[in-house]
């Protein structure tokens with residue numbers, strides 16, 4: 001098969017389009033012919049500094065496509081079925097083998113391009129808001145990097161849960177694109193101080209919950225944006241800077257900070273079923289999957305470079 005591979009960590013230019021051996025279907029797994037690859041923020045971080053499991057390494061968490069082989073121990077999936085899949089690596093390829101537990105059937109008629117985005121992107125946002133974040137109707141949530149993949153999902157899920165939604169982004173144009181998804185107030189952090197803006201928007205009370213996928217200095221700003229008993233779901237490092245925070249600033253307001261790692265619980269019944277529900281709801285039209293741009297798989301390097309230029313709102317796909 002063809003895949004986008006690399007031999008060492010680095011910038012997008014390390015990705016090369018190459019012929020590699022086909023993956024083998026495990027007795028407890030499925031093999032899919034990939035139709036769409038959703039490039040995750042974690043994929044770009046892994047390319048830059050993650051471990052190379054294989055040589056050459058194929059990066060990537062999410063891909064959707066059609067099952068072409070089913071392991072002998074798998075009884076609930078069948079050849080010909082369309083599924084969305086996740087795994088620790090291996091999405092940037094024409095074929096993909098995953099444990100059957102990491103495959104979610106796509107309802108008939110729902111475009112696999114959209115389904116490819118849901119498990120990690122919407123699943124993570126759901127964990128941040130409702131499991132770690134304990135969000136309730138009427139609360140105010142701040143979504144850092146609202147135009148990111150996780151951000152676009154978090155805005156929609158929070159709005160539908162009855163929250164007031166504030167989000168940050170690096171331009172007014174990016175914030176404008178979030179309004180139809182449920183954004184109530186946008187903060188362009190290049191033009192205004194996000195903490196002051198949050199306090200102005202909340203009558204100096206601060207927000208109830210922050211979803212922070214940026215980290216670095218942004219995490220300290222998240223802490224200082226919290227109201228009394230405010231919570232932070234800390235879920236990423238898109239800013240790629242060290243996480244240095246003043247932990248003492250948590251105490252006075254009885255604030256809390258919870259780390260979220262979807263991968264640790266994705267095979268539990270709770271999270272597996274939550275993701276299937278999100279896919280089914282998206283297929284019914286409850287969620288908007290924002291696809292900013294598509295690239296052919298052979299142009300994976302250009303796709304990663306485009307993401308890192310921070311022009312994309314929502315997801316960028318690769319199509320084999």
Ligand SMILES: NC(=O)c1ccc[n+]([C@@H]2O[C@H](COP(=O)([O-])OP(=O)(O)OC[C@H]3O[C@@H](n4cnc5c(N)ncnc54)[C@H](OP(=O)(O)O)[C@@H]3O)[C@@H](O)[C@H]2O)c1
Pocket residue numbers: 039040041042043045120121124145146147148149150151168169170171174213214235236237238239240260261262263307308310312314
């Ligand atoms: N723990 C988990 O289970 C889990 C699951 C999913 C994702 N994540 C993590 O969450 C983070 C976001 O993922 P994603 O898929 O939503 O990312 P994404 O779609 O690639 O978006 C990242 C956004 O972060 C903002 N950003 C701020 N500083 C940046 C910088 N220095 N370089 C690049 N972008 C920067 C950019 O928006 P602006 O320009 O508007 O600021 C950018 O659009 C990643 O670190 C990812 O690994 C973790």
